[in-house]
Amino acid sequence: MPSHTFQPSAPLTGRLRVPGDKSISHRALMFAGLAVGQSRITGLLEGEDVLATAAAMRQLGARIERSEDGTWIVDGAGVGSLLEPKQALDMGNSGTSTRLMMGLLASHAISATFIGDASLSGRPMNRVIDPLSQMGATFEASPGGTLPCMLRGASPAVPITYRLPVASAQVKSAVLLAGLNTPGITRVIEPAPTRDHTERMLTGFGAKLEVTEDNGERVIAIHGEADLKPMDVVVPGDPSSAAFFIVAASIVPGSDLVIENVGLNPTRAGIVTVLRQMGADIEELSPREVGGEPVADLRVRHARLKGVDVDPAIVPSMVDEFPVLFVAAALAEGTTRTTGLEELRVKESDRISVMAEALTLAGARVEEQEDGLTIHGTGGEPLHGTPDSASVATRLDHRIAMSMAVSGLVSRDGVRLDDIAPIATSFPSFIDLLENATS
Template identity: 55%
Template sequence: MQRLSESSIRPLIVRRSPSGLRGTINVPGDKSISHRALMFAALAQGRTVIKGLLEGEDVLRTADAMRALGATISRDGSDWVVEGRGVGQLREPDDVLDMGNSGTGARLLSGILSSHPFNSVMTGDASLRSRPMRRVTAPLAENGACFVTRRDERLPMAIVGTGAAKPLNYRLPVASAQVKSAILLAGLNADGETRVEEPVATRDHTENMLRHFGVPVRVETTTDGGRVIFLQGPAHLTARDVIVPGDPSSAAFPIVAALLLPQSDIVIRGIGLNPLRTGLLTTLRDMGGDLRLENERIEGGEPVGDLHVRGSDLRCVDVPADRAPSMIDEYPVLAVACSFANGTSRLRGLAELRVKESDRLAATVALLEASGVVVRVEGDDMLIDGLGAGQVPGGGKVATRMDHRLAMSAIVLGLAAGQPVDVDDTAFIDTSFPDFIGLMNKLGANLGGTADAS
């Protein structure tokens, strides 16, 4: 795969689709699980085969980083093969670890590096270098590691790892699967019990994969609906093959596009149905979306199924804040769906969106306003005055801010809006969804018009 350059700009003019979307597709492998599969396989003893790995730019950066830390990683046809080194056995990298646009990769890797007795330096692209790391470095510094960052806790970051990591007892101030996972990964090489309490249950791929690799993890539910995760270190991981399901966050874009376009009828095969990742499906059903699950099954320890989606008239929705962790990456495209719904929708508890690839809360507001939608923010809530099916004017120019999900959300909006939508850059879609445009065209989207790159 050709690596993404920050100077590679791919603008796109998106015009209303002349007809609905039709066909059967597979979306790329789950990004969250792909990152973890590579990291856990590198920390395991033995040979792991990974099937369905997402070959997007973000995940490839994680593969490069684990190679630099001593794991042997290769491709065998469509499979990826990892020869792991074991917990505590990674080696000091010879060069800076460049994580590209991947916040997940950078934050989780920080946990691993903090508990290994060597020095390392991590950087990323302009977007990642603008995002604060303090919510990860602050708890990890308590295990004995030292972090040196730029002003405001931003990358590049030097990490002085510790050879005597202390187990952490930490309550997350804000629900975050990335922070939780970083602490658990640090705990693998700590002497004693690591305890992480989260106020709201977040995606549990790390806990599931730890068990898959043979590490006992205990989870307790608190009286207020949160969870406490316990891990005893030092831990030993045994190599186990991994099957990566289709990414529900990537599936969100063809799902919403199909709902918004009349006469659409699509099937998305093999997507992950982890209950801590299906908040969008619940919400779209609340809005009247025609979504049916078929062929439900378990693969690699994760629930999987096929999703049948038909064009639907949507109504407004009030999304509770406690649903946010199960759909945090899907809010921009959900906001697009709400723009075409009847009535005013309220999306609650979106503080986490401010520290994603961009300030996604502000960027989503700008995306909708550029195409004639009235939207406002009250605290951490977003209110959207839906205009009804086919009634969003469109015609705006969208600044995607190097954010792959903003770019795909803008494309979905343009497919259903009255006037063409000018998307300033689609290049960063490759970080999570290679050939997104080709797949949408396979369904009949007819995406092809480009804008002037200047």
């Protein structure tokens, strides 16, 4: 387990480019693997989670190769023509891959066993097992609805109208993907909007999909037995990865940093909205649209942040960014209150209690509630942690590790992390980019 201490930092300056969006990378590989013909994907995030999706799609019959210039070339197997995998599908640490892949296979007449690492094997899958069972798939999961889990797909599956009990892009996407090979129309009713990459990209690949409003709720309808056509996908930079640098440049005095090619899909960019409410200086340069997704270069300059009460309605558009927002709040002037974050307790770790413990160790004043944190900021003064050599426990969680790395940049004596290996699951180049920006 490699530990690492992140020291007080010089300003972040220059330009950098974060890796491709993780959510879009997973979907690009899956949908290209379901199309008939050859698709090309540029800007793909090459972290372990996305590589697990590529490996699974290969087992299902798609041909996927990476060319020397970093373009990924996918020859799809076709909806309805997937092969039964010869061995278990190892999803590593990736909850997204697992839940979407379960949806994909639920309407194909094949069996597959899903396995994952220790962290993923503790995460509940019932939220996708329930609707997919209604469509006719059967599951044999481990206690608590966890992995290992065996799935037997239904053919033909039964179209359903499913109201999401909680806002979840993964559950929505799983049901829509199952609907691709289900005769008739499968509908998902969304009480609160979640990230819409699946809808945007499936439309691009030629699926017949309609989004309507009914009593203020989104209804997404997909027409089954779809024929997907190949397309070229340009993956924008991941806003979740950019968030660490947006916060770092906001809280390290003297910083003036440009982060290129950041995806600003409104269902994902909640972190930018909240930081601006806190007084962050974030400028959008050359806004444009790439592959149906809004993109811009972000210029971020150091600013004095003020505490805010974060509107729980924005939670779905920044659920993964709360750990690093907590760091920004710890340096702000006044108090930041967050509520409606129950979902964070079932992520790669319990992100509410782990961040409360980590930030307290680093010297922040934090109160933990059932559904969020209250953070009393330092008003810009460096964090002053415990003087002993206690190191922050990252609990195999990449976002905890990167968030606390950012806190080290604005600490008096540095912040030591017990293990930085998990960072590779989503952002292998994180430490190199951080060192380049601060040197």
